[in-house]
Structures are given as structure tokens and as C-alpha cells.
Amino acid sequence: MASKIVNFTLNGRPVEAMSKPLTTLQAILREQFKYTATKSGCKQGGCGSCTVLVNDEPIMSCLLPVENVEGQEVVTLEGLLQSEDGLHPIQAAFFERFAVQCGYCSPGMIMISKALLEQNPQPSREEIVDALTGNFCRCTGYEPIIQAVEEAARRMNGG
């Protein structure tokens, strides 16, 4: 079981990961880099709590062998921090709109929202729901999350 070195960019910084064959990106992020915002939920691609961005596109990191991200750009929730205590506008909107209860889905929700707002800065409510449909929340009933994404879109557009 030969380990391989995989090179990629993690939150803007070039990194090297040591990986046994078929180790998931999720496992590498949490266990090797101790970036534990990316959650280990269902490991089936069914819950979205492990959502990270690869080349600006959301993916389920529990289903992606880390060898596949060789040379690619990976962004996790840790990459959103703008300063030591500064929240990203999406994080701030989630906080203020009570879109976070237990918090388990929040990193995935925030990452997929970031991808949405980058590709579509003024999404309709339907487009927000469509983007978030693969990410499960068992606390909020979704409404505060949808409102937080709408609020984040307003702020990021200077509103």
C-alpha cells in the first residue's frame, strides 16, 4: 500500500499531502491538515456537510480521492476568514440571521453559498433553494439559511 505525495493548493497555499490509495479529500483535510470545519457526516454524498470548493466548484469531499485534486485549488471554510476575527459576509449573514443552530451543516452551507454567489451574484430565491438542495440541515427548517444567503448577496453587491 504505497503512499503517494499529492500536491495542491489549499486556501491559497501550496501544500503536500501524504495519501494512501483512494483516501478522500475529506479525510486528508481533517486528519492531516486539522482543518475540521469540513465535516464528516454521512460519507455517502447525501448530506453536504463535507462540501468544499475545487477550482471554485462545490464538491462532496467525502467522495473525492485526494489524488484527483493534484494541481487543483481547494478552498475550505478556513479559507474564508478575511482577518484574525473578521467574518466573511456570508458567515456574518448566517450569524445575524440565526442560520446556525447546531452548526454541523454550516460549513457546507456556507461553502456552497459562496460558490453560488460567485457564479450568480444576484440569485433568486428559487436559485438559492436549487443550489442548496444537496445540503441538509436538521435544525433550522432552511428558511433562516435562505434568508442569510439573500442577505449575503445584498451585502456583497454593496447593498
Add this chain to the structure above:
Amino acid sequence: MTTKEYFLPQSLDEAVGLLADHGPSLLVIAGGTLAMPLINEGVSMPETVIGLQRAGLNNIKRTNGSLAIGATTTLTRMMADHTIPLLQEAAHHIGGWSIRNMGTVGGNLFAPPPSGDFAVALLALDAQVKLVSNNSQRVLPLTEFYTGFMTTALQPNELVSEIMVPVPKGKTAYLKYGRRHANTPAIVTVAVHLILENRIVKDVRLGLNAVGPYPIRAEAAERVLIGTTFDQEAIAAAAHAAAEECQPFTDSIATEWYRRRMVGVYVRRALTQLAG
């Protein structure tokens, strides 16, 4: 994790070479949305895995009246191609955004029902599948590709490299019924391609998913329709035939009885859309 080696071939030639060397012991994955959940659970413990994501199969080519879709083209990429709206709609009905960024057109051919809601649209469009090995190449109609529940005509040394889809000449419809609006396993999915001439059905393809061991054609319903005037009576007769001929199953989503009832309802609704 018992996997000893994970190959990421850089070309189709390299991929089929690996298949020839390793044969049946090799597990082929693309987006990983079907295989990785089983591997994570320990249900599947493949020794050798080959990933197709770098093999240059993620492209869509347009050639005289048809699309040639590379096997690892993602469902997100399919949603962005406007050539065949039925395929865009079918792609949108798979999973959520992240899953569509990973899941592929070729991979969906191996998704056991109630998954396979993209493949059922391919079936309604008379798609063909290109199977390649290190020393051969053949093209099969998708109807001949499926042989049983989770079994296909694919030989151990072959892989699906491309799916060819003629641009439909008639009207199309796609209806998926699940327990949620989106990101949901199907109770039944219906895909139709209908060619009318002066209100007479000249030709029709009716694909059903989640009501058989693989995505199936409702051939008895098709025979009911061909040559008849396309009216409510013909639609009702076709819906009845489809409900009779389908082979539904019971799972955590729906019972066999309910699925059969819903085949009648959703075939009628899909055809009624095209009558409007």
C-alpha cells in the same frame, strides 16, 4: 481501506491498457458518486481502482444531427449544453449541485434503480453506447447495454468511452416523481420522445425508471400509440399498458403497488403535456 493502487490514466489508451492488464479485479470509477459511498462503508473493498477523470473523456462533440458525449462529462456540464433540452432537464433531476459536479453521464449508465434518471432520458432518445477495449471497439444501442439488475453487456476489458445521442426530431417530455421536489430518489421517472404527423403518432419512445431492474422502455405502451390518433383515449390506453408491463419493486421509497399506480399517472401526465 484495502485499496492497493489507484490509477489515474491520462488517456483512453492508457485506461484500456490498464484494463487489459488487470481485468476483472479492477474497479472503474469516474465521479465516484456510486462507488465511493460503498467503499467508505466497507461494503466494497476493491484492491485496484482506476479513475477516468483525467482520461480525456469529458467533452461534448456535435456532429451532423447528433451529440457525442464523452463518458466522464459531468451532469453540470450537460445542464449547460442547450442542444437537447430533455438531457438538460434530466441532468438537473440528479442529486444536488455538488453531486452533479462529480457524477458523470457514463457513470449514470451503471446507477442501479431508483438511480439512473439521466440514463432513462438517453433511452427515450435512442442513444448508443461506445464500448472500447485495447483491441476492439463496438457500438451498442442502450437497450442492449442493460442485461439485468447491475449487470451490463460490458466485457471486463472494456469501458464506456462515449454516448451518442441523435438530436430528437419530435417533442420530448420528462417527469420525475419523488418524495421531495429535488435531490430525491425516484418513485417513477418518465422520459418520452414523440413524433407526430397530422395528429397521428408516427413514432414514440417511452422510457421508465425506478420500475424495473434497469431503465426500461415501455414497449407495449409504445405499440399502443404508434399509428393511432394522439388523443386522450390513446393516452389512457398507453398509460394502462405501461402500468401493466413495468416491473416495479418495493424499497424504502415506495412499494411495488404504489409505483405501478404512479406509472399509469405519470405516463398519462407526460403524454398529456405533449398533447397540449
